[in-house]
Amino acid sequence: EAQVTQNPRYLITVTGKKLTVTCSQNMNHEYMSWYRQDPGLGLRQIYYSMNVEVTDKGDVPEGYKVSRKEKRNFPLILESPSPNQTSLYFCASSLLTGGDETQYFGPGTRLLVL
Amino acid sequence: QKEVEQNSGPLSVPEGAIASLNCTYSDRGSQSFFWYRQYSGKSPELIMFIYSNGDKEDGRFTAQLNKASQYVSLLIRDSQPSDSATYLCAVRKAGANSKLTFGKGITLSVRP
Numbered sequence: 001e002a003q004v005t006q007n008p009r010y011l012i013t014v015t016g017k018k019l020t021v022t023c024s025q026n027m028n029h030e031y032m033s034w035y036r037q038d039p040g041l042g043l044r045q046i047y048y049s050m051n052v053e054v055t056d057k058g059d060v061p062e063g064y065k066v067s068r069k070e071k072r073n074f075p076l077i078l079e080s081p082s083p084n085q086t087s088l089y090f091c092a093s094s095l096l097t098g099g100d101e102t103q104y105f106g107p108g109t110r111l112l113v114l
Numbered sequence: 115q116k117e118v119e120q121n122s123g124p125l126s127v128p129e130g131a132i133a134s135l136n137c138t139y140s141d142r143g144s145q146s147f148f149w150y151r152q153y154s155g156k157s158p159e160l161i162m163f164i165y166s167n168g169d170k171e172d173g174r175f176t177a178q179l180n181k182a183s184q185y186v187s188l189l190i191r192d193s194q195p196s197d198s199a200t201y202l203c204a205v206r207k208a209g210a211n212s213k214l215t216f217g218k219g220i221t222l223s224v225r226p
Binding site: 033035040041042043044045048058090101102103105106107108 | 146148156157158159160163202204206213214215216217218219
């Protein structure tokens with residue numbers, strides 16, 4: 001089944017404790033992206049990647065890191081989480097060519113930073 | 115001006131009515147337009163995309179694009195309670211940067 005998976009789905013942590021949220025897709029998509037969704041602010045892009053070893057900042061990259069060492073994986077790293085990073089996070093992927101620009105979203109990771 | 119703007123909601127319509135959701139965008143170079151639906155607590159899922167001016171129909175859904183006026187809309191005919199969700203408009207600019215920009219979304223409630 002074609003899908004985007006994220007782990008963990010729910011996470012409670014404390015300020016300053018490094019964490020990683022994994023994202024994996026099995027559709028051979030070149031493009032992958034991380035978003036955060038907050039009430040009243042909508043979906044905002046954190047980082048995106050157009051292929052292996054190619055990443056770039058989105059609208060709200062502060063406090064986050066990403067890497068793209070393999071095509072299928074795009075982990076989101078919070079080196080020193082703070083309470084303002086409490087949010088719902090979505091990973092998404094899509095093709096870059098071929099006419100289908102649909103972004104497929106993972107199930108989301110709900111993060112609470114105390 | 116916000117890059118992608120949607121009507122402030124929520125929008126409430128009776129079952130069987132037409133729901134009209136509107137979205138405007140600021141960048142005239144935008145080339146791809148998407149409507150996503152998001153149920154509470156779930157991830158967004160694509161309903162329709164449109165690239166050319168005019169209407170595009172898929173079942174009960176019609177997307178309308180007017181590049182001159184920089185708006186894209188989604189009509190839902192014969193609205194059902196199962197259509198109750200948040201609808202997100204998304205716009206992709208032309209060029210090598212494939213960034214997709216989302217509006218804040220509008221919540222639709224269909225009353226039985």
